Amino acid sequence: DQQVKQNSPSLSVQEGRISILNCDYTNSMFDYFLWYKKYPAEGPTFLISISSIKDKNEDGRFTVFLNKSAKHLSLHIVPSQPGDSAVYFCAAASGNTGKLIFGQGTTLQVKP
């Protein structure tokens, strides 16, 4: 049973445009959500997080939106840059345990 789903395996965007990566979850006990970026043969790099008491968190070019009623979160990257090309994982947790449940990942390609 996949508790965290990223339904788009890949996304291609032109440089300078917005990249929107989506993630859905099923467990209403999740109260902390994170996005990670990953290159092959490396560990994930933390990008941005949001707790369930908020619906938006912004850090530079990265913004995460949380819609609790829809159990949906998204990551917006504006403007997209070629260096953003990587696999993006969303993850969810019940914050006190810290156990992350990862989605399957979305491969983002930003074309120059």
Added chain:
Amino acid sequence: GAVVSQHPSWVICKSGTSVKIECRSLDFQATTMFWYRQFPKQSLMLMATSNEGSKATYEQGVEKDKFLINHASLTLSTLTVTSAHPEDSSFYICSARGREYQPQHFGDGTRLSIL
């Protein structure tokens, strides 16, 4: 940002060998460390959670006698794959977290290949 170091990055060894992987948090105290395994083209699967000074909690289906975890200090956790076999070949990644509701920071992983 927070730095987690994982060593070694690549191990090739014969079947039956035991392999130890180290995970260190370099600039923060990690009250909790996590060990993951990633198969090709799949997501990260949590294997176990370890809190400093206590026994690790293993996820369902993970053999605790096969994958020994020690979290002896606030900056170091080790994973030992005992009597490794070819099916244990995988990419193992550790992460560390300070307090609750803080992000986990990941090491760069260890590629384990058992011949």
